[in-house]
Amino acid sequence: MSAAMEPMKARRLYLLLREQILSGEVQDAARLPSEPALAQEHGVSRVTVRRALDKLASDGMIERRPGSGTFVSAGQAHMPVVADLANAFTHLVEMGRKTGVRLISFSYVNATPALAEELKLDPGEKLQRSIRVRLIDGQPFSYLITHVPERIGISYSEADLASTPLLELLERSGLVADKAQQIIGATLAGPDVAAALDVEIGAALLSMSRVVFEASGRGIEHLQALYRPDRYSFHMELARTGDTGARRWTAADSRGLTQANENNQDTEKKNARDKRPPLKRRTKNETGRDPSKP
């Protein structure tokens, strides 16, 4: 019922206006220039302006009143799910219990050179590769690609993965996580991730990659997580300790997981999945599931 990917000029104007609104360059709650004005100002046709505004409106960033004008929607809904950075891990474990998980794929593969190095694998060692999607209130917010050495991966079943956090599975089988590295960055959503997270194809995602090591120094888990930034973000509260000269910020253990905010306009957001018929995509089995277990 609607085209999938907005065309170039419209997208450009959309990003421009979005930038101006988010950066505070355009006053909050102010009226935007009229559509013909915007069209002339940016040297595009009104249809294009309209497409850009349509998208802003579907993002909930603007409100359009026929006969009156187009207005910046103040609020900017906050993040529904927020992870505390200081100990994101424990929260993730807790969250694993409160959220649903879909197992997208599960297989054993050869380690790529990069992965083998990061996990400090023995040469030729294989990896268990699984892809999961985490849901909260039935809505996906994270896409997890995990690689675990085969010798470790065999200690739990495919079904376990769909119900229990991986770290817990690992520790149940006697392994002791000792150290971990995390890198937080950003990337663009590809078609698979986009479909799984219900976002558009070029959307921005928060990415976290993590490698967990046991005491011996060998890697036991490699995780590449992709988050919808509108549903999940990292949150820290910092306190300044020490006096002038040696001042420094320390992470105040803010009781995180602010899970408020229910009026996000996401419900209203068209869940129309786009078509892109020619570009094929692998089929994927779906394993909806909700937790249980002590």
Add this chain to the structure above:
Amino acid sequence: MSAAMEPMKARRLYLLLREQILSGEVQDAARLPSEPALAQEHGVSRVTVRRALDKLASDGMIERRPGSGTFVSAGQAHMPVVADLANAFTHLVEMGRKTGVRLISFSYVNATPALAEELKLDPGEKLQRSIRVRLIDGQPFSYLITHVPERIGISYSEADLASTPLLELLERSGLVADKAQQIIGATLAGPDVAAALDVEIGAALLSMSRVVFEASGRGIEHLQALYRPDRYSFHMELARTGDTGARRWTAADSRGLTQANENNQDTEKKNARDKRPPLKRRTKNETGRDPSKP
């Protein structure tokens, strides 16, 4: 000499292949299907496949050998600049001394409702608004939008902003930062930010917004930072402390700021700025500058 924004289908295929490579779905160093094969597989023409591959190649993700095939470029260059998350602040201060800063804009504006609330401003209070770009080795990596209450902002000059970190300026004028909130997310690059950071218009950016409070509880700084994820990312090392039952991750103060890796293919990356002639953009004064001062 080259078109600015890659067309839709090409972009889609680009994102698809990129996803498959980054997720490890396509084996490292493996040969991709031939261009005609990819064209048929995805139901697009070879020109489109070609455009997608062109972009992957310019990202350094693939290598094309005429007569032989197209191969996945293993390495995936690491981040040149990495910030330690545990005390990203002090590092930022240090970095402020080692890097260049460009002042993009400087003005006084009315506070938007959202900003007024976040900073806990008195009604009607105005804000000093400044936009800066941080460079390392002459290359931009962060775009900073700061809002400071006017009464505080007048204590330093426009030129100060181009040479000294803001937090230092604030503390020089007698203010004492006490607490801060940070939120880390991701967003898409708009035209202005894209131009300033030398990325494409729809690129993914790492975003951090921070509010700093003094002891009285009043906000003294609001920062919205946008980072190029290929040049800057957050890095943490975690250690697991406590025994089974009450296990928990604590941030091991990894001596961060890993500034290694010089062979990033970025030098070779075409710095061709795209044209987009009709879409206007505000002009911006540039204040190149390198540090000094004790």
Add this chain to the structure above:
DNA sequence: CCCTTCTGTCTCTTTTAAAAGACATTTAGC
């Protein structure tokens, strides 16, 4: 109340991207 201005919704034309195919050039293998 009327007039102006704004958004909403069409139609038609122009421009640009994508498709289809031909052909040259390079490499690897037999």
Add this chain to the structure above:
DNA sequence: GCTAAATGTCTTTTAAAAGAGACAGAAGGG
């Protein structure tokens, strides 16, 4: 050295996005 198959580079045709304009309906101000 020949052949098969790959990338590189064209040209022509077709499909899709963007442009241009007309017109209806809603809101606000004199």
